[in-house]
Amino acid sequence: MLYCLHKASHRIDGLWMLHKVHHNDPYLNVTTAFRLHFLEIILITGMKAVLVIVLGIEKTYLLANELVITFFIMLHHSNIVLLAEELLGWIIITPYLHRVHHSTLRHEHDRNYGAVLSLWDRLFGTLAELKPKEVGVKGYVSQDFIDLISCGLTITNKAPATHTVNLEQMIAVAAYYKAEKRGFYPGNELQDWLEAKSDIISVVYSKKQVKNKLILNEAMLKFLSFLPSTEKHEDRMLTN
Numbered sequence: 001m002l003y004c005l006h007k008a009s010h011r012i013d014g015l016w017m018l019h020k021v022h023h024n025d026p027y028l029n030v031t032t033a034f035r036l037h038f039l040e041i042i043l044i045t046g047m048k049a050v051l052v053i054v055l056g057i058e059k060t061y062l063l064a065n066e067l068v069i070t071f072f073i074m075l076h077h078s079n080i081v082l083l084a085e086e087l088l089g090w091i092i093i094t095p096y097l098h099r100v101h102h103s104t105l106r107h108e109h110d111r112n113y114g115a116v117l118s119l120w121d122r123l124f125g126t127l128a129e130l131k132p133k134e135v136g137v138k139g140y141v142s143q144d145f146i147d148l149i150s151c152g153l154t155i156t157n158k159a160p161a162t163h164t165v166n167l168e169q170m171i172a173v174a175a176y177y178k179a180e181k182r183g184f185y186p187g188n189e190l191q192d193w194l195e196a197k198s199d200i201i202s203v204v205y206s207k208k209q210v211k212n213k214l215i216l217n218e219a220m221l222k223f224l225s226f227l228p229s230t231e232k233h234e235d236r237m238l239t240n
């Protein structure tokens with residue numbers, strides 16, 4: 001069951017959305033074993049609960065099974081080299097084998113799905129023995145708790161940091177043209193900037209994101225419209 005669920009988590013977009021939170025750890029160690037999105041934990045626990053009820057599994061067997069699986073999951077995420085690891089890899093998923101599964105390259109991380117035995121990956125042709133160049137997920141993903149929660153609720157990763165820099169440049173250019181339109185009249189710099197920001201955000205982001213980002217901007221613009229310098233400027237523009 002764990003092999004199938006894990007494989008599905010890599011193949012189905014909605015499940016990978018949650019599972020990538022586990023994969024985005026750039027440093028593989030025992031703590032990675034417990035880095036799971038809360039919705040993925042609910043999903044796995046719910047599926048286990050259904051199996052326990054349907055198959056009528058005894059609590060002693062269930063506890064023993066959970067202890068063994070948890071031990072092996074901690075073991076294969078650990079940053080250690082086992083004695084005779086190559087030989088052990090014929091029977092169990094070792095840290096060396098699982099490291100491939102955390103590669104940033106998709107054709108490498110879609111391998112070695114097993115949790116305890118390497119038998120399932122050998123049987124279904126998903127076993128790979130190689131050393132990944134890099135561990136984690138491609139693209140920029142913040143390691144903050146809140147960002148990790150939201151990362152598990154979005155299909156793609158957040159854009160790289162350079163995206164923000166480009167956005168700022170676009171706003172600066174738009175603000176310049178707005179200032180030029182107003183004859184570079186002093187005192188309107190903030191209003192120019194906020195209007196430019198609203199315009200650029202409307203072009204770059206989706207409707208839902210725009211709604212959230214523009215609330216503050218609109219409040220600021222309304223506030224600015226009551227300032228004396230802006231009123232004077234508007235009067236001057238009208239008389240001209």
Ligand SMILES: [Zn+2]
Nearest residue numbers: 006019023101
């Ligand atoms: Zn995985």
